[in-house]
Amino acid sequence: MxxxxxxxxxxxxxxxxxxxxxxxxxxxxxxxxxxxxxxxxxxxxxxxxxxxxxxxxxxxxxxxxxxxxxxxxxxxxxxxxxxxxxxxxxxxxxxxxxxxxxxxxxxxxxxxxxxxxxxxxxxxxxxxxxxxxxxxxxxxxxxxxxxxxxxxxxxxxxxxxxxxxxxxxxxxxxxxxxxxxxxxxxxxxxxxxxxxxxxxxxxxxxxxxxxxxxxxxxxxxxxxxxxxxxxxxxxxxxxxxxxxxxxxxxxxxxxxxxxxxxxxxxxxxxxxxxxxxxxxxxxxVDLPKDSIRPVHYNCWEAIYFDHSIEELKEIVTLAADIGAERFVLDDGWFKSRNNAKSSLGDWFVDNQKYPEGLHPLIKHIHSTGMTFGLWFEPEMVSPDSDLFRSHPDWIMGEASQSLGRGQYVLDISIKKVQEYLFERIDSLLNEYPIEYIKWDHNRVLPYPDASQTRALYSLLGDLRGAHPGLEIESCSSGGGRIDYGILGHTQRVWLSDSNDALERLRIQHEAVLWLPTSVTGSHVGPKVCHTSGRELSISFRAWVAAQRHMGFEMDPRELSSEDKLILKSVTQWWKENRDWMMNANILRLPCIDKSVIAEIQMNSNGDHFVVFAGQNVASKLSSSAPLVLAGLESQSMYNISLLNKKEIKSLGKLQQGLMTKKLKLSGQYLMTKGLQLPKVFPANMMVIEGEKAA
Known part of the structure; x- marks a missing residue:
């Protein structure tokens, strides 16, 4: 049968x-x-x-x-x-x-x-x-x-x-x-x-x-x-x-x-x-369908553990002026946390750095129109912490194990550990207007244990049940915990700890197959990247971040007046386009010239698109290859223009084509012959806008 x-x-x-x-x-x-x-x-x-x-x-x-x-x-x-x-x-x-x-x-x-x-x-x-x-x-x-x-x-x-x-x-x-x-x-x-x-x-x-x-x-x-x-x-x-x-x-x-x-x-x-x-x-992902994704500012690579209220207020004002809409206070805000070797688990505001608590800082953040988010690493504990001294039995594995980043992993499958973490985080969420948590996880477990993951899901569910409007970002030293299981409990992922825009361009290109723009955090990093030592232009850093959920993670005090204008301009462009970009149909665009990493983002009506074409390395060709587009209507005509031509650093000698003119071309031409790109230096992003012609 x-x-x-x-x-x-x-x-x-x-x-x-x-x-x-x-x-x-x-x-x-x-x-x-x-x-x-x-x-x-x-x-x-x-x-x-x-x-x-x-x-x-x-x-x-x-x-x-x-x-x-x-x-x-x-x-x-x-x-x-x-x-x-x-x-x-x-x-x-x-x-x-x-x-x-x-x-x-x-x-x-x-x-x-x-x-x-x-x-x-x-x-x-x-x-x-x-x-x-x-x-x-x-x-x-x-x-x-x-x-x-x-x-x-x-x-x-x-x-x-x-x-x-x-x-x-x-x-x-x-x-x-x-x-x-x-x-x-x-x-x-x-x-x-x-x-x-x-x-x-x-x-x-x-x-x-x-x-x-x-x-x-x-x-x-x-x-x-x-x-x-x-x-x-x-x-x-x-x-x-x-x-x-x-x-x-x-x-x-x-x-x-x-x-x-x-x-x-x-x-x-x-x-x-x-x-x-x-x-x-x-x-x-549990996000309100009409939610606007705010521009983030994260202070980590600006101050690390050196928290000064007056300096933070200065940074808040500058970040808001550039266009940030959510300020995230990263690691270093809690009791005796002056380096990476202490205090994890002691989730109390440091009264030395913040004698009046976080209220004065949050009040200033709100005065600029920004909302407030806070960093936690709840699943970890430092040997030098009150929590570990009180409960050495709460760690996973033996006390003699090798540390990771100077810390142990808490066994959150123990009910009392879950209760402690919920009480500490819940009390802070009740005391302060925190709308966002950056939930970090910075070391591997001493051994795989499925019950640890089930307990994590339970804890996240309890917190969001008690605070329904709370938004949580999954960060695990960057991209160490990105999957559809964690996204059932969180609303954003931190794709990588690398803010090197060249590396980000590649990572985003691959991750876009699995992650919508609305949950993929991408920040404008410092002028000199802290993970690669590479120095990249503000234009390139900004446009790479503008491909996904945009934010800043650098010291805005380092910006020259010219760089500040460029960053404000790109941020304003992102705000004007984010509604449709968060739900855009995105297609990657293979180029015969492998030095170019490109994608097209098309709005739901199919009448407007933007192409991001990043020059990743120097081309092996003396003249750039055409970029063939995808996802267009073959018989429709499109007005095409290079949005950021003034920012592009070029080797090219031709002052015609996209560098100077708005072109009107059919979808058939663009998907068959393609667009002839300018000859540009590596670490340049060409942003090409297209509009269906009337």
């Missing part, structure tokens, strides 16, 4: 099929099928022939590959009983619950006392599927590994794209060819990690940036993940995502994965990005 289930979004179909009450397999995932497509015929068409002499059938690649099904690849779960014996499941169909946009499948192994539940939701408007798995046991068991429902992907791909990186250099694209065997990625730091972003892209052969079949995966979990991409000897390919292996540290009777979000697009990698960004904006 064959059992089959089909789910559809606006543009995709996902079909599962099961024979003889066995676990189902994904037999189709891709562009939406006709409504009259026969699942029975698809099942017949998907049967595989074989020619080896190993066993007398092709083992099924189910949503939970099992040893008992003679599956020779990576298994979907590893369970042990309390004696350490590995349990080899053999799940059999028990029940299902299906609707037009959801299916829940329940399978049981009565001999082992196990129940497996797979849930797949079709998020119709978002063009995304959300998959989750749960295993329940009559008796406590040890869960070493549990994958979300396993996806067999198209054989029509020869490579996969994922991301490595490091602190200050996140989102480094890695392309790996499919070969027989396993490609394994795992974050064991207890967070999403700088080095292992929990996303995967599988382009089909012949696809490109903005055309062709492409598949995307993201595991929405902040505690570290494990990804298995395996090609079997018969050519089939499976994708598994779950919590870091062995991160469930205690025997229990119930274990559940986070959600695995998947999407397919026939518009290439860019189409996958469009689907994921819209999904995050519409269904993950």
């Amino acid at each position: 064959i059992k089959q289930w089909r789910l559809d979004t606006q543009n995709q179909s996902l079909v599962l099929s099961s024979l003889g009450n066995r676990l189902p397999c994904v037999i189709y995932w891709g562009d939406r099928l006709p409504s009259h497509e026969s699942p029975d015929e698809m099942f017949e068409a998907s049967k595989k022939d074989w020619g080896d002499n190993l066993i007398d059938l092709v083992p099924e690649l189910s949503i939970l590959p099992e040893q008992t099904a003679n599956f020779a690849g990576q298994l979907g779960c590893k369970i042990r009983d309390l004696s350490g014996q590995l349990l080899s499941s053999s799940f059999v169909f028990s029940a299902d619950k299906a609707s037009n946009n959801s299916v829940t499948l329940i399978y049981k192994d009565k001999d082992l006392g196990l129940t497996y539940t797979a849930t797949i939701d079709a998020l119709i408007e978002d063009d995304v599927f959300a998959l989750g798995a749960k295993i329940e046991s009559i008796n406590p068991v040890i869960m070493e590994w549990l994958s979300a429902p396993v996806i067999e992907v198209s054989l029509l791909s020869d490579e996969m794209v994922d991301y490595g990186g490091h602190w200050g250099g996140e989102f480094r694209k890695q392309t790996t060819p499919w070969v027989t065997g396993v490609h394994l990625r795992e974050s064991r730091t207890g967070t999403t990690s700088h080095a292992h972003f929990s996303g995967l892209i599988i382009p089909s052969v012949g696809s490109s940036e903005n055309a062709g079949s492409c598949y995307g995966f993201h595991y929405g979990w902040s505690g570290g993940h494990r990804m298995v991409a395996e090609q079997l000897q018969d050519g089939r390919k499976q994708i598994q995502f779950g919590h870091t292996e062995n991160s469930e540290l205690t025997p229990r009777t119930s274990f559940e994965t986070a959600k695995l979000y998947i999407t397919h697009s026939s518009d290439g990698i860019g189409g996958v990005g469009c689907n994921f960004r819209a999904f995050v904006s519409n269904s993950i």
Whole structure:
């Protein structure tokens, strides 16, 4: 007997099929099928022939590959009983619950006392599927590994794209060819990690940036993940995502994965990005739909731990004059916090630096029209702190462990730790008008522990429940904790601790596939970058920040009068355009000249766009290559102009074209021939505006 289930979004179909009450397999995932497509015929068409002499059938690649099904690849779960014996499941169909946009499948192994539940939701408007798995046991068991429902992907791909990186250099694209065997990625730091972003892209052969079949995966979990991409000897390919292996540290009777979000697009990698960004904006992040994203000012790289009320007031006044709308007081405001080696955990305002509390500073901030935000690092504790001296038993791991940034990690799965942190933060939120928290996390965990992540989600949920208007930014030494799990509890991410605009240009270019502009913080850093030592122009720094949620993070007292005018001008432009840019359709624009990193942002009406084309390094060509645009209407005409021509530092000799004129060109021309860019020095941003002609 064959059992089959089909789910559809606006543009995709996902079909599962099961024979003889066995676990189902994904037999189709891709562009939406006709409504009259026969699942029975698809099942017949998907049967595989074989020619080896190993066993007398092709083992099924189910949503939970099992040893008992003679599956020779990576298994979907590893369970042990309390004696350490590995349990080899053999799940059999028990029940299902299906609707037009959801299916829940329940399978049981009565001999082992196990129940497996797979849930797949079709998020119709978002063009995304959300998959989750749960295993329940009559008796406590040890869960070493549990994958979300396993996806067999198209054989029509020869490579996969994922991301490595490091602190200050996140989102480094890695392309790996499919070969027989396993490609394994795992974050064991207890967070999403700088080095292992929990996303995967599988382009089909012949696809490109903005055309062709492409598949995307993201595991929405902040505690570290494990990804298995395996090609079997018969050519089939499976994708598994779950919590870091062995991160469930205690025997229990119930274990559940986070959600695995998947999407397919026939518009290439860019189409996958469009689907994921819209999904995050519409269904993950809790932001009022009519909220205006304020220009941030963060004081960290201006003052570090040297807090002086009078100096801060001076900085507040200057930041507001440039255009800042939210002032964030960073590290150094709390009891005895004069360097990175002390006081974490002692969340009381330092009465030496702030003898009247934060009230005088906040009053001045409000007088300029700005709102107020405050930095915390709640999950950490310094050995030199009152909290540690009172509760050394609250840390994760042994006291003899190596410190990270001079600090321990608090075990927030302990209820009393959660209660202490909630009380301290809640009391400050009640005493002061704080509308924003920058929530930092600056060291790795001594070992991966899923309960730590569940406790974090609980604490964040309690704080926002008590303060519904509170906005929280996820920062983990920059991009160490960016995923759809944390974004279910926060409203902004700090993409990287590097404010080097050249590095940011690359990071933003990759991260835009996964993150909408509205949640992606990007700040104008100091003239000399504190993480690279590189000196970059104010124009380039400002325009890179203007690509995302704009802010400043430098000492405004260092600005010359000319630099201040440029920064004010770019900030004003961003304010005038931010409403449509926060919901823009963004497509990356591959250029034959690899020295250019470019994207187009189009408004929802399709009648206005802006192209950001950043010269990343010196070109290998003596004359710049055309930049081919995307996403336009081929038969429409567009007025095109170079917005910031006066700021561009150029090698070029031609004083014609975009450098001097507004051009009127068809979408067909712009998407075929493209725009001839000026010949510019590295670290220049060309900002090109386009308007549909009447």
